[in-house]
Amino acid sequence: MDNMISSEDSQTERKDNGEMKELLEEDVKRIPPWTSQITVRGIVASVGIGFIYSVIVMKMNLTTGIVPNFNVSAALLAFVSIKGWNKIVKRTKFVKKPFTKQENTIIQTCAVACYSIAVGGGFGSYLLALNKKTYIQAGVDTEGNSSQSVKEPALDWMIGFLFVTTFVGLLALVPLRKIMIIDYKLTYPSGTATAVLINGFHTRNGDKMAKKQVRGFLNFFSMSFLWGCFQWFYTGGKGCGFVHFPTLGLKAYAQTFYFDFSMTYIGAGMICSHLVNLSLLFGAILSWGIMWPQIGKKKGDWFPETLPLDSMKSLNGYKVFIAIALILGDGIYNFVKTLLFTGKSLYISLKKRNNVKTCPDEKNQPFDVHKRNEVFLRESIPVWVACVGYVIFSVISIIIIPIMFPPLKWYFVLVAYILAPALSFCNAYGAGLTDMNMAYNYGKVSLFVLAALSGKENGVVAGLIGCGLIKSIVSISSDLMHDFKTGHLTLTSPRAMLASQAIGTAIGCVVAPLTFFLFYNAFDIGSGEYKAPYAIVYRNMAILGVEGFSALPHHCLELCYGFFAFAIVANLLRDITPKIGKYMPLPMAMAVPFLVGGYFAIDMCIGSAVVFVWHKINSKKADLMVPAVASGLMCGDGLWVLPASILALVNVKPPICMNFMPSMRS
Template structure:
């Protein structure tokens, strides 16, 4: 790095590059043109999200494509207004860019968790018959659901998600100082689009972002060429051998998670890897030896088999960690409230006085963030009112559900939302669907009578929507924090996104229903839209009606041990912080430790490689690393994220990759593969 550049912390400042631009007020951020562009993009991404989910069940992250397209569409729309001589043709701001992004993301997440490919389809007789229920109880079937009622249901759970996220914003972003890697990458990308000309370091950072952006995008496109089929391509590269690959220890060449690892603290990445080693390297191989003794089903997805241990042990760890932190947070908030009653300084002044070492960017962002904060009492009171309304309205929509079921979910959601958002902020991993599966089993066991399946699936809908959408909303608020976007404007646009999504998504689903082939309804195995996860969700509800006796042997014993471990680790963490012990920096996060129980160690290996890159870079050139590491990470994350758009289009038009790169054991398998290839027909020579 050129020694004449000067102080790297000063030159790396983003907000100094923007300080000559006046900060737009509320209505200059939440503009009509931003709303118009948001609605147009919401239609596009709502359609894409729902189609992919109903076809394959797996939807790629679309945040980065939305970030880029929101900028392009806004720029095009402003140019159109200017050419027509219409008002609203002044240059748009980074705040408008983000508000379009958060609106479209909210609509996409509502489509993703609205149940049209999951729990709503799981209620139908089509899925029930596919599971072998020859004469399902009519009380456990919902085939025809009016679009108006479904719009109302989506509106209620969407508002629940907004109200759940608001009290978490300051806690996660300022108090816990969580990174939210995707939110941070979005902020770097948006800031780079709008950085004023003339800032030397800003130009260097923008050039770095786009250099690694195109590199990451190109690598992902190249990798796609070899990924035709299951377990094909570089994402299934058995770098450590096929035996470890089966235990989910492999490097999948993911630029996204290498970038995430460069942003995340080293302790988070190491804890992630340790969790993978403990689960897939030690615990699960031990449980596999008990097949036929502790459990008897070979199905890898049944809660009555080994999957029951995986789900319940990990949920016990995460849920205990969440409850412990929730109680700790309530105590801290109470003490902080009493202290603030005795202080005369402003909220901003108090926070900055307690953190005197903050740099210019952080101080500026905290000032704007706290000046636009929403009093916690307002969303809490609104949440209580929403709970009562839902407790009355939802039982009118689903007659199997009663007021108590709904209120129970409203009590549980804030605790679990804290944990899920915390995990998203640390590792970028959202585990809302795991909580949803757990909810299905628990509620079905709780009701345990005809109608229990519908109650469990509706409860699943409340939980998965509230957790998934609220964590993504807090992630967007993190982006807003780094772009000086009004938190109030963000929440208004998120609410606008909920309203648009609740109307738009059922209409899109009706269009898919009408386009489906005759006599092959959505959800059927041979349908164009098979909704593969709907059957799994209904199967969990069916198993849950049998209660805990359906779980494999000793599963609850492992859960109790996991809960005790989580309490011990959290207690040690609290005590070490109060005593000032040096060991506090080495105490792992229980939630991070539990995440690999679901996803294996591939992500952890990627993230540790990201840490290794930062370590070597700091050794070689610490000044360059301090200035450009975040830009490199943002470029890696954004490049692979943007490829989700062409990937989605390929899926829409049934375009498959041309090749499959697959690895097999040496010996007889190689001979069989060679024989197969030799016997393949080859095109005749001209």
């Protein structure tokens, strides 16, 4: 009986393998040439999707600094946009061009490259840290915080800076794409997840699945947009509207604990893991619920009574520097861990290759892997093109950046570009194994080094711009490898992938600064809802690099030591004892509420609770619909920012102020 079942199973397996082989052979035959994979309608769709997500991530950058990964939802929007376009074309009786998985991949790649500039361009961190408001917040009387280190945001220098720094990262690792994707077989989880979704859309049953996701996306997009519009009418003054609703009471509201009805962060909470959301809530309770009220009582003892609480020598100094300690502890631990992990993995891989006398027989590989490798290598990108391009862009950057920012000397930029390929390789290899992009940590290391080497007068600017330089190269090269992985699994040409990444990057270099100035001119950036917490963090990191610990308020150093150690221990426990470690909060996530407050952590935990309950009720449906619903919530709320900003710019104010105060008691 067992033998009969085994025989039936093997026959079924052979049948499935045969069907898969036929389908893959059909896919290979239908692959359009790489020049046809990039289409005009695809570029138009990419610009639209890139702009929408640029607005969303810019809002998140300037409010909390927490930005989840949108690759999967960008692929969904790409599918929605072209399917909608084809329906319109069909009604007009024009011949519609078939929509392939390769075009879907190209649109997703181009759109992600576009909004990635808004994510990592420094608009909420190292570039914004140069403006006058952040300079004042860091303390005018702080030694090392020189008035010469101020550079107000402007479209011309921001666009120029992005163009001369971002394109270098595109070419840093192109010669190593075969090694990373085929030889080392790195998984790149985000790239793989995106490819699985795109492949799923373009199957016989994919349309049915996609229709459900599209319907869910459109329903929640509409609801979120209309809710944003409705809320606007009640925000006609400072502290007005649903965003200031004291949901948990006025005492809790005073300590930033309330639900602000933000669809953006509910959607973000649905995408982020439960651990991230609970870490945010824990950080909010620890800081705003316990620490800041207690330290505030030390006024007159730990810091002078005459100082306002937002001074860097007062309570605000503890908020900023303790958050920096958590960020640095988490960053340094993961930086060292990733380097060791990368080194060990490389050593094992090289050892295995050296032990194999002959190359592995391609015929022994699974059919789908063999075919995908064949397509991936068919249209190679010449190594000399990548190398010459890298040198040309590097030379341009070495000349222009010191002219734009004289404190950053040309030889520092030269050294950065010499080291960049090695740093990019380490980061991309680690991201391929763990899905963690450590570019910010590479940037922070360079920030401290350059700030210390450049001295008091030049250290802040040199550190901040040098940080952006390294972070940009390392991050973009890692993102490109994620895209190459997606292209490998969807049978998309690497040449088309690189071209679409370049197009998206060029578009992003213009769209991201324009989006930033939409917020910068319409809202009060640096205070209120748009605190831009990382701007003050990065500036103070640079000051710390210049001045050392003399910049800290009384007893702040001891607290920083404690939280730095906590970050190291929490990560160690997570890696060494998973049973205990799974209950440890993420220090990087904990640090954000220390500066911003607890309200957005409550929003994200609500999103997390929705996903948890949905999985309990119907796990299969939740897996299908959560990305679509979350994307709809974020896109609707994010898109409302555009008309709200335009209304603010033309001085149209909401008609009603809804405010809350204690009741009058007799």
